[in-house]
Amino acid sequence: MKFLRVLILATLMFCIAAASIPAQDHKGLERTATSEIVTRTDKEKGIITTTTNRRFTFTDVYPDNIVSDEQFRSLLLLEEFRSERILRAEGQQGTVNVQAWIGKDDNPGEKLWTIQQEGDEGAVADRFYRITKRGCCGAEDTYVFFNIMSGVKVFTSTAQLFQIEVPNTSNSLKRYVAYRSDMSSIPYPESNNRNNLAGVVEYGSEAKVLARVMIRFRGNREDTGTPKIQMLYKQKIADSSPLELWGADKKNDRSSLSGFAIVLAYNRNNRIVIPVSNDTLEITRAGTSARFTLSVEPRPQK
Numbered sequence: 001m002k003f004l005r006v007l008i009l010a011t012l013m014f015c016i017a018a019a020s021i022p023a024q025d026h027k028g029l030e031r032t033a034t035s036e037i038v039t040r041t042d043k044e045k046g047i048i049t050t051t052t053n054r055r056f057t058f059t060d061v062y063p064d065n066i067v068s069d070e071q072f073r074s075l076l077l078l079e080e081f082r083s084e085r086i087l088r089a090e091g092q093q094g095t096v097n098v099q100a101w102i103g104k105d106d107n108p109g110e111k112l113w114t115i116q117q118e119g120d121e122g123a124v125a126d127r128f129y130r131i132t133k134r135g136c137c138g139a140e141d142t143y144v145f146f147n148i149m150s151g152v153k154v155f156t157s158t159a160q161l162f163q164i165e166v167p168n169t170s171n172s173l174k175r176y177v178a179y180r181s182d183m184s185s186i187p188y189p190e191s192n193n194r195n196n197l198a199g200v201v202e203y204g205s206e207a208k209v210l211a212r213v214m215i216r217f218r219g220n221r222e223d224t225g226t227p228k229i230q231m232l233y234k235q236k237i238a239d240s241s242p243l244e245l246w247g248a249d250k251k252n253d254r255s256s257l258s259g260f261a262i263v264l265a266y267n268r269n270n271r272i273v274i275p276v277s278n279d280t281l282e283i284t285r286a287g288t289s290a291r292f293t294l295s296v297e298p299r300p301q302k
Contacts, residue, residue, distance in 0.1 A: 028106030031056065033078060047087040054080045059124055061102070063149055065171040065206075074108045075148075076101045077129075079122055091136030094120040098129060100151065113151025117144055118186065124148065127206045128161075139185040140226060145178070147207055154209060155202050158184050158226040163242035164260070169252040175210075175279070177262055178202040181226040196221055198292060201262065201274070203281055211281045212297040215264075215272065218290065224270075230263040232273065237263065254279040 033054035040048050057077040064071055078099045085092035096119040100112040119131035128145040135141045145155040155161060157178035164175040180188055181199045188200055198221075201213040231238040234247065248256030257279040264272040272294070273287040283294050 029058070029076065031078075042086075045086045045089070048084065049087060050082070050084045052080065052082045054078065057124065061148060065127060065174075072104075074103050074105065075112075076103075076108045077124070081121065083120060091134075092120070094118065094133070096120070096122045096131045098122060100129075112149070115146050115151050115153075117146075117153070119144065128154070133185045135183075135185040138183065140181055140183045142180065142184045142186045144186070150207070152207070154204065154206065156180050156184075156186060157202070158199075159229050161241070162229045162231065162262075164231070164245065164257070165242045166245050166248050166251065166256045168250045169248075169256065172205065173252070173254070173257060174206065175257060176202075176204060176206070177229055179226055179229060179264065181224070182221070183223060183225050198222075198224055199226070199264075200297075201264070201281075203262070203276075210279070213274065213281060213283060214295045214297055216293050216295070218293055222291075224266050227264040227266040227272075230265055232261040232263050233259070 033056060035051075035053045037052075038050045042048055057079060059075050059077075061073050061075040062068070062071040063073060080097040081094065082097070083092045083094040095116065097114070097116050099114050101108045102110050102112045115129065117131045119133040121132040121134075123130055125145070127148050129148055129151075131144045131146070133142045133144070140158045143155075143157050143160070144153060145157070145161065146153050155176065155178040158181045159179045162177040164177070166173045179199055179201055180186075182188075182197050188197065196217045198215045198217050201215065202209045203212075204210040228239075231243040233243060233245065243260065245256060245260065247259060255278050258277045260276055262274045262276065262281070264274075266272075270289045270291060271287075272289075272292060274294075275282045275285045281296070283296055286294055288294060
């Protein structure tokens with residue numbers, strides 16, 4: 001009996017000792033990135049600085065936009081922000097370079113994409129990587145949105161994206177609206193008739209632009225800037241994103257993207273209203289003031 005008590009006590013002490021030993025951590029990533037700054041003096045321009053800042057960002061992503069343990073992936077970004085500026089002048093020339101790797105654990109090793117874009121800042125924004133080009137000398141800040149999974153450039157906008165959702169349906173029915181004004185810090189790459197261009201509306205999914213509408217002045221160009229993007233649904237104005245189409249709840253079909261309108265409010269007396277039916281912008285039914293004309297661009301540009 002005494003032997004049995006000793007054996008039980010010894011076993012208990014062993015279990016306590018084993019529990020007190022810390023578990024060995026699995027070592028995952030170990031990478032480094034350096035930043036640098038270079039200055040020089042120009043006889044005419046003065047001091048010029050070139051700065052290169054690099055950083056790593058580690059986050060999660062769901063490739064099919066379905067939040068589940070099976071869909072979970074790790075995403076590693078190496079972001080590089082390079083800028084050159086004259087010390088006593090306004091504005092700068094900047095470039096953003098980003099590399100992405102994806103994996104299922106703490107060491108994502110599969111190269112996903114590389115992007116390079118004129119800009120000053122960058123960050124993950126929902127289903128996109130968003131690069132910002134700050135405005136200078138009267139120009140507006142401009143955002144370029146890249147698909148988070150493919151690295152493909154999708155939208156360019158001087159406004160934040162406005163999202164439209166059909167509740168309880170597939171993520172393929174999510175839509176976004178962007179607007180790039182004529183005062184964008186990244187001009188629209190159109191070769192003809194740019195003098196009377198007021199702005200460009202982009203409508204599409206997270207993967208691509210489905211329609212692009214050119215808004216032009218009938219007369220002389222004016223500095224209208226970026227309007228407020230709103231949505232008109234069931235005779236009510238929605239000011240904030242997302243717009244949820246509850247009238248089409250569980251209707252998993254493109255026809256559910258109907259019965260609402262994109263509203264561009266420049267000011268109280270100047271609005272453009274573009275109806276949407278069957279996932280199509282109906283320009284012929286659009287309402288606008290006498291100041292503007294609308295046309296669909298036949299071949300969307302980037």
